[in-house]
Amino acid sequence: MTQPRFHEVTPMHDLSWPGSYGQENDPPCPPDPPETPRRRKSGALMLSAEEARHVRVAVRKLRRAFGTFRALSVMTGIPASTLRRAANPKSSPTGTLAIRVAAAAGVAVEVLLGGKLVVTTPVIGRAA
Numbered sequence: 354m355t356q357p358r359f360h361e362v363t364p365m366h367d368l369s370w371p372g373s374y375g376q377e378n379d380p381p382c383p384p385d386p387p388e389t390p391r392r393r394k395s396g397a398l399m400l401s402a403e404e405a406r407h408v409r410v411a412v413r414k415l416r417r418a419f420g421t422f423r424a425l426s427v428m429t430g431i432p433a434s435t436l437r438r439a440a441n442p443k444s445s446p447t448g449t450l451a452i453r454v455a456a457a458a459g460v461a462v463e464v465l466l467g468g469k470l471v472v473t474t475p476v477i478g479r480a481a
Contacts, residue, residue: 398448400466407468408446411454412439414472428457 400408412425416436419425426433431453439446455465464470 400446400448400451403468404451404466405444405446407466407470408451408454409440409442409444410468411458411465411470411472412436412446412450414470415454415458416440418472425457429453 416422416425419428422433422436422440425436429436431450435450438444439450451465452462455462458465458470458472460470
């Protein structure tokens with residue numbers, strides 16, 4: 354009588370078991386979150402390179418007129434950090450930002466986008 358070989362008597366363990374997530378008594382894997390499609394910006398609020406430059410200049414002028422980005426932030430309802438980024442020459446401001454900045458300046462959006470914004474600082478003391 355021949356003796357069975359060792360590998361015939363004891364089964365080999367499957368290395369992929371218990372699966373990719375823990376042991377048998379672990380909770381089940383959480384489901385993957387559903388993928389949400391990325392929203393594209395509307396073409397209606399995209400600014401040309403020249404209009405974006407005018408908005409950046411207007412933000413810088415208004416910051417000087419109001420004193421700080423924080424004061425301008427209160428007037429526009431836009432965070433001061435966003436306004437600082439919008440004033441950066443490498444930024445690309447949005448149309449929504451242009452609308453809010455124009456409202457804070459008290460001018461039409463067309464004036465702001467056309468680069469015709471004139472900001473005067475208030476005179477404190479006697480009238481000029």
